[in-house]
Amino acid sequence: MTTRTGRDGQGPALDGAARELLKATYLRPLRDAEAELRSGRGSRLSQILAGYPAMRTQGEDDFDEETDSATTLVGILRRAERHIGNNTAVAAARDDINTGYLQKFSIGSDVLRGEIGVAGDATLARALERLELTLFAGTGQWTRHGLGYNNALFMAAELLLLGKSSFAPLLLIEEPEAHLHPQLQTRIMDLLRERAEAAKTTGAPPVQVILTTHSPNLASAIPVEHLTLVARGSTFRLAPVLTCLDEGDYAFLTRFLDVTKANLFFARSVAIVEGDAEAIVLPALALAVGRSFSECGVSVVDVGGVGLFRYSRIFQREGEQIPVAVACIRDRDLVPAGTSAEMRKRLKSSAEMTPQEIDAHVAALKEKDSGHVRTFVSDHWTLEYDLAAASWTMATLMHQAVRAAVASKSTWPTADRLADLDRMAQEEVSKWRENNVSLEKAALDIYEPLRMGRANKPIAAQHAARLLQTTPVTEDDLPPYLVAAFTYLCSEV
Template sequence: MASELLHLERKDWEGLKLALIEEIEAHLHPQIQLRIIESLQEKNDIQLIMTTHSPNIGSKIKLKNLFICHNGDVFPMGQGKTKLDESDYKFLERFLDVTKANMFFAKGVILVEGWAEELILPSLAKKIGINLTEKGISIVNVGNTAFLRYCKIFQREDGKNMSIPVAVITDLDIKPDEYKQIDSSKKTERDFCINGEINKRKEKLEGQSVKVFVSPHWTLEYCLMLDNKLRGLLIDAIKSVFDEEKKGETTLKNLEEEIEDILNNSYDAEIATHLYHTIFVKRKISKASAAQYFAELLENNNSINKEYLENIESIQYLLEAIKYVSGSE
């Protein structure tokens, strides 16, 4: 390959300066792939067309130079072809690493804002009979709420439709009314038009094959805690986190006593509110660690099946997102 490139760079060469490279990742170490891609992108006098199935390479190629092949068509990612603007390209070049570049090769994409959703969704999907890996679905953790920039990758300005289903899963981030018992100064659901807030998020992000799925209440963890069985699994997961982080028997005993008192409250919303505040706000337990243990417990619990999950109102937004990207609506 190096010899061919040198040949194309001859000063007396009058022919077409075009190099075609098929799947360069097939015989190269990942670190060498990155070095070669960096080097090739510095060439200005040769046109290079490369094919790849490697997210490693996909993360290194400038987004403007990328073409996605899908359903017998080609979708250039250059400016003017997508809804991305110049600042979006700069942002994505900084943060579009190899884990996120997996979306370029997916048959469906779920964009989430944190580790908890990324860890729990595959287990939840299996429970309703959908294997995300088999379906070619990528879960992309954007690490924040900058969904709009990632959505624009799949939204076209050139009149084409990529038809790759993209689901955005995001929290409502409005505290339930029961939170007034903890801090009366905080705004809660009664201070907002909830449907209006959900529609604002949808209007901002939705378009073409991108759909938005907003939690009906505060956060993912809160929505799980509204159900008695899922709440029990999450509490067991929290105890496992305490064991892993070696916080000590006394600290765990104090937490267990506090949880027991909360479980004696009168109704689900009140229990979920105080549990969430005690565990994730006051004690700052890692949501990612809790999600990992929760996902494992969920998969191994035979009493929680598809029928049971589809009757839990608070998690329907998660199930709807899974069904949308997998074509199982």
Template sequence: MYLKELQLTNFRKFESLKVNFKKGLNVLVGENDSGKTAIIDAIRYILNTKSFETIRFEPRDFYKPTKTTDDNPQPERADTFTIAAIFSDFSADEAAKFIEWGYFNEVKEFELRLFLKTKRLDNDRITWDIKAGPQGAELQMDGDAKTLLQVTYLKPLRDAEAEMTPGYRSRLAQILQSHNSFKKVKGTDGQYEKHELENIIEKANEEISEFLDGVKTKSTDHNSPNILESINSYIEDFRQIDDQREASVKIADPELHKILKTLGLELEENSSGLGTLNKLFMAAELLHLETDPFDALQLCLIEELEAHLHPQAQLRVINALKGISSKNGNQFILTTHSTTIGASISLENLILCRGQNVYPMWQGQTKLAIGDYKFLQRFLDSTKANMFFARGVIMVEGDAENILIPTIAELIGKPLHKYGVSIVNVGSTAFLRYSKIFQRKNLHEQGLSELDLPVSVITDLDIPVIEYFDYENKDKPEYYQVKEKSLTDNKTKSYCLKGIYDNIYASLDDLKAAIKSAISQTTMPDGLNKQIEGWRIKLDLNNIQAIRTAKFQTLKRKLDNQKVKVFTNKNWTLEYDLACSNKLRESFALAVQIAKKIKSSESYFDELFDEDGKFQIPYEIDQEADQDNTHEEIAYQIFKPFVDSGSPSKAVTAQIFSEILLLKKDDLVNKLESDSYLKYIIDAIKYACGEPEKEVQTNG
């Protein structure tokens, strides 16, 4: 069996929430205060833990609206909250233990539902009750059955050293006591037989006592009493006449439960670090899952798995948990703030907590196809995984944008770290795959809401300017544009192309793939190939703007969906468009020339900073653009180094340009805000930072 579903009503930040879990590994990710801990606490409140953590409800556990309305100007806390947990996939033996409270769902599967209801009374007194059964027919569940549903729980910022230290509250003792090998059994006479550990300790106590008998108070006087006799002589003077007790020395009290509390778990004789102790503690808890004699619920809750663990240790632990889950069928529900863990876990195991909802990332919940999952698992690294902990996301396709955008955001008063916005450099044009992570499938059919996370996709139009082909003696490319809203094959069957009408594609193969997708065919119907041959268009001055507009519309149709919005530049690339800008051209030209010198000699980079590390523009830098040329010719002269052999690094150019922007910020801030060539980037920043969609546009 496993925990299939959790339902919360008026619990903490959630007015109403349903969380679905999978068998095996479930990892809750999200920014701080996104509800991860509330979900974990709800589970342990309704099920209790094997380590018997104290459960104490507080008034703050009851939901209180954060927004005021005209009808409710002073919202108050709810008077009740409920938690329901639904279990599924029972074996016959498991179901037999809960037959009194279980039921069969609509697909004839045996399920068990637990229901916890709390009430807040006068003076903030809180009463609560747990029952089990289908909705409306709940019954009290007996203690033995509840025990079978207890969970293993590792709290956040756990004190592993204290948990593993011998003593009254020793967690190791609790774990060992639940194992059958540490249970005392009754003999034929009805009395408990001595456990083997008790015999071992008794024998050890006897040997210690024999040794101490020979230890004299005065080591030089063999006739002096031994140390225990001396101690008891003092005690005799201290005690009452009828008190006959005497002191003895023991390694441990020879009772099994007391022996177990004296045991400690360690990896080395020296004191271990917090990370090592944490791993030791987790290993002991996993042992408890494996050795539970009651065939109970195999569910483990771990908050902040990464506590005290460096990234490589995090990877080893999470991979071990994946292996354990796969091998033994344990269910794990984890929370994490670690991008390392977020990147190492398949999207199939992630649940994103955001706002008032949670969003499972597995198949059937997002718009990702099976191939997308495979692709993203290979390329989703810790840098990209930071998007799971963000309030907004900006996706870019290169290092230049990745470097430049934070500077622009800072200068326009939208520092990304203040707004919780993450930049994800996909390093390619695989935006469609990445963006689908944030798009929910079948929203209306399932009554679900969009993922409330603004995602800006910044990409170049990549339509080279005419000057490039003229100056470089290159052949102008051909594009393919869908010119009909329907096509008829040789059998007079009509196919609708309205969904891709007017789209432009870079190759004939791309066009055919789009048509086959639009008409839901795996091959092109007879006669269609010949009809689309005339859809070729060659780039020229008369149609370049139309091609750019059509390219933008194509990108918009592909990428714009739900909270994902695409933002593109005006012309070709970021660098070319900066070269076009009358307001920023001079500064960008300086950056290009400096980057060219760095390309020739990397040591030149050091000359750009004074002794205090402050950036300074070298005097010897020349601007090569001829100001008598046309606007387009000037722009191309500035941009031309990027198409020449030995071109400067775009990333270095962006870094230098960022330094120049910061150096001249007093003069350039207003220019940034009003520059039409950077408008798409500024709009993308504002959208990701939460500005209303209607106030930003998506094309520069």
């Protein structure tokens, strides 16, 4: 078979020397590492050791019968064969076979005689095939370990061979996370990066490592610029110049893109939010209106209000865009009219701005949109206020959630206490409606404990998610900006 170079295999043919330089080691997924390291004819360990430089002199037979000594593997094997053959039990069995049976099978001058010895010839290949690699940990004694540790042992053996190559070797690993717990995944990634960068410090040929993974642990351990996303059958490198990330963005992501955020690399759609409360309640809201995030492959990434657009720029680039819908969901941060000065604090009231100024403010929040990245800004103020101001159904639910959050600040209420709180909050909302209190005024009263710190927003979100399991909600009950975000996230781009 001829291997050709170039696009579509139309270039010059590769000769034997070139193919030798392009040798690669491929570690397939779901490998049986324990079996690979076991002794036997043609074992992978024997192949690895055969290529190890220190083994080159071990094929010499230096067995000295007079001194009964040997130092090479072949010599040791020859010495072992001699001692096994001279063993009294082996000799007794051999003689019994010969005198008791084989001699009686002899015909004429064809005298049959058997010898018991080590199977195979005394060659380096046979010596290596008798070796196996076992794992010791902690106590210094052999113990049976799970597939994860044996997987790590197998990769160490492969790196041993690659690390001693005279040319730049290529290591292809498919799903290195197979059977590895998260801490071991991180350790292995550290080792692979160290070997890949060895040339910078030791001058040795580096190991070029290409791996595929579905593990956020591994993805978060690799600098973003070294990643390549695979989406809808196409690949998208995240190297500098190819994305809209600048040098400061790469440095920021290297420091702050952790395991919980790295799931964005594996999502069909990404919702980037500003806090824990949004990360808790938005999936519950989407599910309540029939747009399950899990069914649509949506990952929610909580960036804590810092660097929201640094994460979205991962998906922005010149030319062909990454086919992943990214929704940046954020607060407007303009308090509504009628808000007390104490609640307003440093935020500017929308009542103090002209409609044109409000439009300009919202447009400024969306100015970084491009490609498949869209910013969805709250219709009025914060998520909690907008939910309460969206409909009386949501006002009731949010009042129940906030009241429960106030009661949960010190200790979590019992189920009976929560039921009482939910009932009292519902009755209070009913009285507001009977007294013709406006929905906007009710939303301000509902939000006040959160704004003033008497209740915790993530805890209120937990209670809202709890209540959404039993409260019928439609899209008409939700703020329009959330309905638009859910529609975008759950649609194909």
